[in-house]
Amino acid sequence: MKHIHLDKIKSLESAPRKVNIFSEKEIKMIQELYHSLPERTFNKKQNVKKKAWVQNYNKELDKIYFNKLKDVLGEYKMDSLKSENGEDYYGLFHESFSPLPLHVDSGFDENAIIYKQVITPLSPIGDTIFFKKRWYGRSTTFTIDKNELEFKPKPGQNDRSSAHLGDTEFDKETHQKYLKHIDINNLKGLEIEMIYNWKVGDTLIVDRTHIHCASSRINHKKLGLTTFTKK
Ligand SMILES: [Fe+2]
Secondary structure, three states: OOOOOHHHHHHOOOOOEEEOOOOHHHHHHHHHHHHHOOOOEEEOOOOEEEEEOOOOOOHHHHHHHHHHHHHHHOOOEEOOOEOOOOOEOOOEEEEEOOOOOOEEOOOOOOOOOEEEEEEEEOOOOOEEEEEEEEOOOOOEEEOOOHHHHOOOOOOOOOEEEOOOOOOOOOOHHHHHHHOOOOOHHHHOOOOEEEEEEOOEOEEEEEEOOEEEEEOOOOOOOEEEEEEEEEO
16 A cells, blocks of 8 residues: 555655643643553553543543644644544553564555654653654554564554665664664664654654654653644
């Protein structure tokens, strides 16, 4: 699959941008919401716990969150699945105990005009590494592992691909410092767009087409909120 509205998607692309849209009190409200939500999935393989932001647990916060994103994104729609009663989830909380691999969250709908990903750290230590390379197919995990590349995804699961690879060796120092959990040969041809150093109180706005991963810098666990948007 390739996204159909490629020109439109590309015309909306921009450099990653750090903003400070949530007050200390609002961040606290978001953290409290996380704790009150029901557990959704525990992905043992990736060692990550996920909870969806279900609407109506804290209606005031729902409104604040939606509108603050609107202030920075302009018109947008949520693109993070829907609850049983058809309401948009406002994002996914992810509590990870080991770093996420190289992937892209470009979605599964070729008709969607995918837009920005909004990342709000809720714990202080860690980084998300964004590469310059972009991907316009389905959500994909990038790997050089032959068995992994055979994986046949079910609906809603990431493709596997090695089509991100180029020829240039990846910088050894950066690999050592941030990306030890990834085989350096799986980073061939990639260049860093941004190393986003997590800071509670910041929010990062970044295109959904960027290939990215977590850094190896995890202090026991990392908690963040991600919202995927489309136009
Ligand atoms: Fe991601």
